[in-house]
Amino acid sequence: MKRQYQPVIGLEVHAELETASKMFCGCAVVDSTMAEPNRHVCPVCLGMPGMLPTINAKAIEYGTRVALALNCEVQPFNVFARKNYFYPDLPKGYQISQYEYPLALHGWLDVETSAGTQRIRIRRVHLEEDTGKLTHVDGGYAGGYAGENASLVDLNRAGVPLLEIVSEPDIHSVEVLKAFAEQLHAILRYLKVNSGDMEKGVIRFESNVSVRPIGSDVLNPRTEIKNLNSFRALTRGTEYEIARQSAIYDQAGTVRQQTMGWNEMRQQTFAQRSKENAHDYRYFPEPDLPPVQIDPAWVTEIRAQLPELPAVKQDRYQQLGLSAYDAGVLVAEPETAHYFDQALSALASTRVSAKSVANWLTGQVFALLNASGQNLANLKVTPAQLVELIGLVEGGTININSGRDVLKKMFETGESAQAIVARDGLAQVSDSSLIARTIDQLIADNPNELQNYLAGKESLAQWFFGQVMKQLKGQANPQVIKAELTAALELRKKHAQDS
Amino acid sequence: MMSNTSLIQLSLSQASQALRQGETSSVALTEAVLSQISQADGRLQAFLHVSAEQALAQATSADQARQAGGTHHPLLGIPLAIKDILCLQGMPATAGSRILQGYRPVYDATAVTRLRQAGAVFVGKTNTDEFAMGSSTENSAYQVTRNPHDLERVPGGSSGGSAVAVAAHMAFGALGTDTGGSVRQPASLCGVVGFKPSYGRVSRWGVIAFASSLDQVGPIGRTVDDVALLFSTIAGHDPLDSTTAPNPVPDFTHGVSALPDLTGVRVGVPRQYFIEGIQPEVEAAVRRAIEHMRALGATLVDVDLPHTEYALPTYYIIAPAEASANLARYDGVRFGSRQAETDLWALYEQSRGLGFGAEVKRRIMLGTYTLSAGYYDAYYLKAQQVRTLIKRDFEQAFQQVDVMACPTAPTTAFKLGSKTNDPLQMYLEDIFTLPASLAGVPAISLPCETDSQGLPIGLQLIGSAFGEARLLPIAKTFELTYQN
Ligand SMILES: [Zn+2]
Secondary structure: OOOOEEEEEEEEEEEEOOOOEOOOOOOEOOOOOOOOOOOOOOOOOOOOOOOOOOOOHHHHHHHHHHHHHOOOEEOOEEOEEEEEOOOOOOOOOEEEEEOOOOOEEEEEEEEEEOOEEEEEEEEEEEEEEOOOEEEEEOOOEOOEOOOOOEEEEEOOOOOOEEEEEEEOOOEOOHHHHHHHHHHHHHHHHHOOOOOOOHHHOOEEEEEEEEEEEOOOOOOOOOEEEEEEOOHHHHHHHHHHHHHHHHHHHHOOOOOOOEEEEEEOOOOEEEEEEEOOOOOOOOOEEOOOOOOEEOOHHHHHHHHHOOOOOHHHHHHHHHHOOOOHHHHHHHHHOHHHHHHHHHHHHOOOOOOOOHHHHHHHHHHHHHHHHHHHOOOHHHOOOOHHHHHHHHHHHHOOOOOHHHHHHHHHHHHHHOOOHHHHHHHHOOOOEOOHHHHHHHHHHHHHHOHHHHHHHHOOOOOHHHHHHHHHHHHOOOOEOHHHHHHHHHHHHHHHHHHHHHO | OOOHHHHHHOOHHHHHHHHHOOOOOHHHHHHHHHHHHHHHHHHHOOEEEEOHHHHHHHHHHHHHHHHOOOOOOOOOOOEEEEEOOEOOOOOOOOOOOHHHOOOOOOOOOHHHHHHHHHOOEEEEEEOOOHHHOOOOOOOOOOOOOOEOOEOOEOOOOOOHHHHHHHHOOOOOEEEEEEOOOOOHHHHHHHOOEEEEOOOOOEOOOOEOOOOOOOOEEEEEEOOHHHHHHHHHHHEOOEOOEOOOOOOOOOOOOOOOOOOOOOOOOEEEEEHHHOOOOOOHHHHHHHHHHHHHHHHOOOEEEEEOOOOHHHHHHHHHHHHHHHHHHHHHHOOOOOOOOOOOOOOHHHHHHHHHHHHOOHHHHHHHHHHHHHHOOOOOHHHHHHHHHHHHHHHHHHHHHOOOOOEEEEEOOOOOOOEOOOOOOOHHHHHHOOOOOHHHHHHOOOEEEEEEEEOOOOOEEEEEEEOOOOOHHHHHHHHHHHHHHOOO
């Protein structure tokens, strides 16, 4: 019989910080998947002789924001260290990182899971510089090496600030791992330090995995899976590793502590380096950079400037009467939440509810955006305009169908709902005497339908309703039609009984 | 007009004055040193690169600037030599190493920029031990530089080329770098003045790194005024080097004011610097120099620097450790010489294997070892702790004294090849210069006497951290009053 195992998982996240310039030089941080190779480099990030790093204070600020959002203790004394190894994407032959004295320690993040809230501890957050990128081309490339296999080095990314976030091994399911990773992703985006664009490699995951029999608290040898560059790779890779290790224990084998790679094509992990062959990075304090003193008063300032974080927002939206699902949809994208928040602040003078705004935003507005391939950033309808439109619908000035049409026009032109309603004469007919006269005329013009109705074909009431609405060009207030029509028909029914 | 021969005899400050008074021109000075280089450097081999054309062009514009009137920096139009460890845009930078053959930096070192802004003329790049690792300049991959006082002897090192350029009148002043004595010791062996400022005084931007926490650019000249002028020009905070200090730099651009005498000056005599193994003539000469200071009114104080004996091992752990990382960038991938392109590890091993000389490899291996897992605490960390103790020795001593006086080197210039097979003997050359480097304090080597073979002996005066304003006037007073 197969035993049941509990996975023990720790997550490492490498997030590029989207500062204007690199970590230790003045080069621009650019989208390295788009930029022409080796155009955003200088003698410093190329590791040329005699060049020295200078710390980008903005990167420390961005890192501090993340550390605070993860409830970490920002350390007053920071030391950069050299991590030594040879690779062509590492121009200096060492990466400037932090080792003994990182930016922040001892944080935590609460993650919502199907089993309730779970707290994942954050071990450390530290700053370092990214490496360049290698592209292997078989048979040469346009620039040369015809017929040969070559490795092309692009150092645009070399020196981009990188934040490493390391969790404690507090994660015991792939579900929690995914929720944790997603929440970290959202936080990075909310803090405006990272685009969250996973396809561009601006966030990379590594998961440390071991398994043990359920109920046991031993720590078995773990493997570290590198290069997990999407949520899917993270979950698949981790699941694969859990299954692989469990199978080994099922057969009374032993798991070797080693570094694994993730083969996206085969959806398998593969061994890269064993512990015995592990790199000795020979860390030592970077002598070119004095220790960084971080003033607690400055940290307090940064803390005060932190935006509302996704978890808090989610809570607040639910308090406003939104379902957890709807709130989740709004919170998922910082831009959506920002739009929604602006709409909320336009609600004050209206009787429009937060829930209506959420429904219109995630329903009609999203549908229009999707259909046109646009996003909120270039949406012409301002949050206040959307609220005004909803107010017109809910206040009865226009009906829901007109409302949808008006939104479409607003979406195209950026005009206000009021202006469109006035110009197109869309204001709803709520004049009950006009509606009553229309009904009387209609009944008089359709004696057969009336007879059938009176004979018991009640569904004809619906037909009359449609005819009235049609006569009034679809702009009549359906509630008023309904009331007047019911009264008119009841009256005829009574007359028929009386006579 | 003065003849070439008389022009090159001028000190830097005298040449500057001659220019100011219209007695000569920058072109004449430059032509004079270029002519001296072509006559003497075939024997001396001080220069790795001479840029006659560029130098004359600079000299011409300096003369034009002077004719245009106004006030000028005293270095305007002065021909200087630069150690080939500092980057200078438009000239090769080899660091004395095969691995940088053909490399031309696209940037100036900050020290060079500041000289350039002052209007100095650069005649060329001088020879050095490979990556400044050595005490005789014999570790250069390119040539052996000879001591002008005896061609069979070393000039000291690693800034041997710069010391010889100044001693043999091939430049009016020069920049060297001093990591453990590399400015002071060759100055001592060549009979010129060599000054290592406090760590953090001069930017290391554009200085090809050997050991980052020790490397310091230092001037070499024929007088205290000359090195002080160069020091004041190149020193000062540089935003490109985070380890430079914000402290204001004393202004010696118009010379150092000598003291009337040394009354009230407390001169420390560290007992650990007069040890077994020191060449007797050196000890005797330095003791006479110290006596001279007493005669000028100085109070001599016996000082104790108890951790001196650990300076050498401490240095030979810290410097190679930093060097092992600093030299990792020479991998054949982006610049310099590359071997074997087919396989990455072959490329690394062969480029580095053929590109580096024996001493550099020795230190890379030493440094790699002491930083390795399991050894770091016992070596690197321990060495840093001892370094703190050495620093403290100096801090305590400077509570009692203004300067300390001791020999610069334990010997006068030794025979070429006599220590190349014995690295430890070679390392001992720096035994009196290493502690000031580890402590980061300023120190100057002044010629005092010559030994029985006519070889120069250097007196080292050590100041407190950032105490250049106290140290240099005392040095100048000694220089002016001491005749041997
Ligand atoms: Zn750069």
